[in-house]
Amino acid sequence: xxxxxxxxxxxxxxxxxxxxxxxxxxxxxxxxxxxxxxxxxxxxxxxxxxxxxxxxxxxxxxxxxxxxxxxxxxxxxxxxxxxxxxxxxxxxxxxxxxxxxxxxxxxxxxxxxxxxxxxxxxxxxxxxxxxxxxxxxxxxxxxxxxxxxxxxxxxxxxxxxxxxxxxxxxxxxxxxxxxxxxxxxxxxxxxxxxxxxxxxxxxxxxxxxxxxxxxxxxxxxxxxxxxxxxxxxxxxxxxxxxxxxxxxxxxxxxxxxxxxxxxxxxxxxxxxxxxxxxxxxxxxxxxxxxxxxxxxxxxxxxxxxxxxxxxxxxxxxxxxxxxxxxxxxxxxxxxxxxxxxxxxxxxxxxxxxxxxxxxxxxxxxxxxxxx
Amino acid sequence: xxxxxxxxxxxxxxxxxxxxxxxxxxxxxxxxxxxxxxxxxxxxxxxxxxxxxxxxxxxxxxxxxxxxxxxxxxxxxxxxxxxxxxxxxxxxxxxxxxxxxxxxxxxxxxxxxxxxxxxxxxxxxxxxxxxxxxxxxxxxxxxxxxxxxxxxxxxxxxxxxxxxxxxxxxxxxxxxxxxxxxxxxxxxxxxxxxxxxxxxxxxxxxxxxxxxxxxxxxxxxxxxxxxxxxxxxxxxxxxxxxxxxxxxxxxxxxxxxxxxxxxxxxxxxxxxxxxxxxxxxxxxxxxxxxxxxxxxxxxxxxxxxxxxxxxxxxxxxxxxxxxxx
Numbered sequence: 260x261x262x263x264x265x266x267x268x269x270x271x272x273x274x275x276x277x278x279x280x281x282x283x284x285x286x287x288x289x290x291x292x293x294x295x296x297x298x299x300x301x302x303x304x305x306x307x308x309x310x311x312x313x314x315x316x317x318x319x320x321x322x323x324x325x326x327x328x329x330x331x332x333x334x335x336x337x338x339x340x341x342x343x344x345x346x347x348x349x350x351x352x353x354x355x356x357x358x359x360x361x362x363x364x365x366x367x368x369x370x371x372x373x374x375x376x377x378x379x380x381x382x383x384x385x386x387x388x389x390x391x392x393x394x395x396x397x398x399x400x401x402x403x404x405x406x407x408x409x410x411x412x413x414x415x416x417x418x419x420x421x422x423x424x425x426x427x428x429x430x431x432x433x434x435x436x437x438x439x440x441x442x443x444x445x446x447x448x449x450x451x452x453x454x455x456x457x458x459x460x461x462x463x464x465x466x467x468x469x470x471x472x473x474x475x476x477x478x479x480x481x482x483x484x485x486x487x488x489x490x491x492x493x494x495x496x497x498x499x500x501x502x503x504x505x506x507x508x509x510x511x512x513x514x515x516x517x518x519x520x521x522x523x524x525x526x527x528x529x530x531x532x533x534x535x536x537x538x539x540x541x542x543x544x545x546x547x548x549x550x551x552x553x554x555x556x557x558x559x560x561x562x563x564x565x566x567x568x569x570x571x572x573x574x575x576x577x578x579x580x581x582x583x584x585x586x587x588x589x590x591x592x593x594x595x596x597x598x599x600x601x602x603x604x605x606x607x608x609x610x611x612x613x614x615x616x617x618x619x620x621x622x623x624x625x626x627x628x629x630x
Numbered sequence: 631x632x633x634x635x636x637x638x639x640x641x642x643x644x645x646x647x648x649x650x651x652x653x654x655x656x657x658x659x660x661x662x663x664x665x666x667x668x669x670x671x672x673x674x675x676x677x678x679x680x681x682x683x684x685x686x687x688x689x690x691x692x693x694x695x696x697x698x699x700x701x702x703x704x705x706x707x708x709x710x711x712x713x714x715x716x717x718x719x720x721x722x723x724x725x726x727x728x729x730x731x732x733x734x735x736x737x738x739x740x741x742x743x744x745x746x747x748x749x750x751x752x753x754x755x756x757x758x759x760x761x762x763x764x765x766x767x768x769x770x771x772x773x774x775x776x777x778x779x780x781x782x783x784x785x786x787x788x789x790x791x792x793x794x795x796x797x798x799x800x801x802x803x804x805x806x807x808x809x810x811x812x813x814x815x816x817x818x819x820x821x822x823x824x825x826x827x828x829x830x831x832x833x834x835x836x837x838x839x840x841x842x843x844x845x846x847x848x849x850x851x852x853x854x855x856x857x858x859x860x861x862x863x864x865x866x867x868x869x870x871x872x873x874x875x876x877x878x879x880x881x882x883x884x885x886x887x888x889x890x891x892x893x894x895x896x897x898x899x900x901x902x903x904x905x906x907x908x909x910x911x912x913x914x915x916x917x918x919x920x921x922x923x924x925x926x927x928x929x930x931x932x933x934x935x936x937x938x939x940x941x942x943x944x945x946x947x948x949x950x951x952x953x954x955x
Contacts, residue, residue: 263753267742274741465737469796472701472731473754474723 260475264483272487278453282491285448286498289441291506294434304388307334307342307351314362320373320399324355329391339374346378353377353388365403427512427595434507439590440563442499443525443583447557449492450526452550454484455533459546462537477625485530492526493519512597518590521603524610525586531617532582538624557581562588582613633804633835634677634700638709641695641858675853675860677804677837682830684849685839686947692858693839694734697808700837701731714803727755730797734809736789740782744773744792747781748799755800765832766795769825787818794825798834805829807838811845823848843944854947861950866943873941873949875899876912878919882931891929895922902948909945 273279306324310317324330334351336342345351354376364371375392379385428435458481461467470480503509511518532553540546560567560574561583567575578584585606592598600607677683685693698704700713702722710717716724738747748770752759763770773788773795781792790810797805807826811819823845826836838849846852847866854861854869862869882888889908892901897914919936926934 260754260756263750267739267746267750270746271739271741464740465733465735466739468703468733469731469737471703472726472729473751474727475754 261479261483264475264479265486268483268487272491282449282495283498285445286442286495286502289445290438290499290502293441294437294507301384301387301391302329304330304353304384304391305333305351306330306388306392307336307345307354308332309336309339309342309354309356311338311359312357312361316362316365316403317357320357320396321355323399324392324395327391327395329388343376346376351378352381352384353392355392435509435595436591438499438503438507438509439511439594440587442496442503443522443586443590444558445495445499446492446522446526446586447529447554447583449495450485450488451529451533451554453491454488454530455537455540455550456543456546457484457488458534458537459540459543463542481534488530489526493522496522509594511594513593513599515593517598517600517603518593520600521586521589521607521610524607524614525582525589528582528610528613528617531614531621534621535617535624538621557583560584582610585609585613632676633679634675634683634711634713634837636675636709636711639675639696639699639706639711640708641699641704641706675863677835677851679835680830680833681850682826682836682838682848684846684852685837685855686841686843686846686852686943687839687855688841691855693855694808695858696855697731697806697837697839701729701806702726727800728803730800730802730805732793732797732805732807732810734812736781736793738781738789738793738796741780743778743780744784745777747792748796751796752799757800759799762799762801765801765829766798768828769798770795787814790814790818790822794822798829802834804835804837807836809839809841811840811842819845843942843947846943852943854943854950856951861947869943869946870941873946875941875949876915877939877941877945878910878912878922878936879904879907879939880910880922880926881907881933881935882926883933884931887929888926888931891926891931895925897922900949904944909939909948911949 308321310321321332325332330353334342334345336345339354339356342351342354342356346354354374356374356376358372358374361371361373373396375389375396377385377389425431458467461470467480500511500515533550536546536549536553540549558581559565560570560578560581562578563583567578567584570578589603589606592603685696687693695704699706700711700718702718702725705719710719712718713725714728716722718725739750742750748759752762769791773784773791776784776788781789784792794807794810797807811822814822819842826838826848830836840846849866851863851865852869853863862872864872880888880892885903885906885908889901889903892898892908892910897912897917899911899913901908901910919938923934923936
């Protein structure tokens with residue numbers, strides 16, 4: 260009997276105009292496009308230059324800023340007022356003003372002032388834009404001093420340089436950090452959202468009533484909803500692995516099997532959560548909003564974008580109740596650090612607890628709602 | 631032999647939030663097993679094998695609630711009922727494999743084709759289309775040319791035929807049809823009732839609900855239901871025969887004024903609109919058609935036509951239902 264129900268579900272799934280495309284499009288979006296968009300690195304800051312000095316030193320400073328790769332010089336103004344206008348017109352984010360006599364003061368009085376003005380409408384861009392610029396200036400400053408000392412005297416000035424070594428993500432690439440975490444969104448949507456919406460859809464259409472008068476048991480009915488979505492979810496996840504490998508050369512440092520094992524537990528937990536929602540929702544609209552509310556909360560509490568350690572104490576406590584948090588940890592640890600199953604026992608037990616909790620709740624709430 | 635029996639069934643609806651009583655869904659009394667044969671209101675709800683049993687009543691009377699209890703979709707608050715000898719609460723699984731249910735609303739998969747829908751329902755009952763094809767042949771033939779069309783794209787009448795085919799594919803012993811002809815054109819309605827008669831000859835017991843009084847005469851027995859209570863249960867002919875009042879139909883040029891004027895007359899019992907005339911029962915035996923006609927002409931009615939008529943099931947229903955309002 261289950262076989263026929265599954266056949267029906269798969270038929271309906273592939274006959275849907277929208278869903279089969281989602282299975283292909285979402286992994287591509289998540290692995291190819293999201294990492295490019297959801298990027299907190301600030302590049303391409305529009306810089307406006309007011310070089311009133313026009314000396315070799317001032318030009319050196321401008322070149323240095325340009326060579327850093329963070330800036331794009333979009334405006335060169337004669338005076339500060341014009342430069343300010345370019346900020347107002349949104350052509351520039353940061354102004355670097357080099358006053359007249361910059362080189363003269365630097366050589367004669369061993370000190371000179373420059374001014375940085377930043378547009379703080381976008382706080383991150385303005386803040387980082389001016390911070391990068393100050394570090395470029397102080398770097399320039401050091402170079403100038405070293406140059407003078409070495410040309411003046413015969414002894415070498417001792418210098419030291421800090422060279423940080425970044426473990427697990429040596430190039431500090433943002434996508435290496437984000438893609439594994441984003442993959443889990445696919446499982447959450449396909450294995451948690453879709454079956455729940457499907458069941459509520461049958462409720463709304465009344466088809467569930469026709470099914471209820473048949474010998475099909477409720478358990479078989481629900482399993483027939485879950486299995487196709489599990490299959491599709493794992494296909495989608497696998498597409499993610501392949502795309503990440505092909506386009507970003509991202510290979511998990513640990514075993515991919517570990518990911519699949521923990522992902523199955525996660526899927527069990529999250530489809531249980533979906534079933535709970537489907538028991539309480541009478542219409543698709545209700546189900547959608549309930550899902551959105553909880554999933555958004557789960558995401559923001561999961562450490563996907565902001566590290567959990569940055570959150571206030573109360574939020575850190577809430578974050579323990581987000582199943583997404585544990586699965587994101589799993590993917591990041593396996594992909595970047597190469598953790599094995601034994602190192603992920605905490606996550607395994609947490610996810611198992613969620614699976615028991617949600618599915619238990621689903622059974623109890625179903626019994627209540629079925630009368 | 632009774633296929634369906636009930637005993638003091640009741641189902642009350644409570645509003646979901648406050649838990650306050652929100653109305654009676656169903657309250658059936660009567661005990662078929664008692665020595666006198668019935669109790670309470672003197673009505674017992676029993677359906678015999680192989681009969682077409684009509685549940686006739688207005689919207690909100692409790693027809694669907696009764697069907698949902700008997701098809702094990704709803705638990706009664708109290709009382710018991712059996713279908714085919716099985717208790718609707720304890721043996722619900724056994725009932726589910728031997729009844730066919732066609733809900734009032736089209737409840738098949740709209741994204742599956744006609745044939746696929748039929749196949750799904752055949753296979754979950756562990757049977758095949760071929761095995762019981764003789765049962766559905768007459769009905770399914772009409773829609774067979776469209777068997778590759780999706781159910782959602784069928785016309786109303788075809789949807790209804792498909793739903794009936796799906797409810798029949800496992801050769802149920804009892805068929806529950808909840809308002810099968812609501813929203814269906816007169817020709818299809820007639821056709822549908824002919825199909826039911828054929829199914830009856832196959833030995834299938836049919837319980838059908840309808841708000842249309844004219845369909846009542848097509849049933850072997852009917853139960854008139856209102857506000858969750860049975861008003862009467864009998865064969866349509868007996869119900870009409872039992873109607874012992876004088877019944878007239880009245881027509882004039884001003885029908886709405888006529889209704890009030892008739893109701894104001896002391897010799898008129900109940901008066902209600904019936905199609906393009908008004909039906910009245912006469913309580914004063916001295917009242918004649920002529921005196922009533924004069925009375926109405928005094929009240930400025932023209933073209934007054936009064937005639938004596940035979941009662942229909944609807945008249946019986948009105949007679950039974952109106953005093954309770």
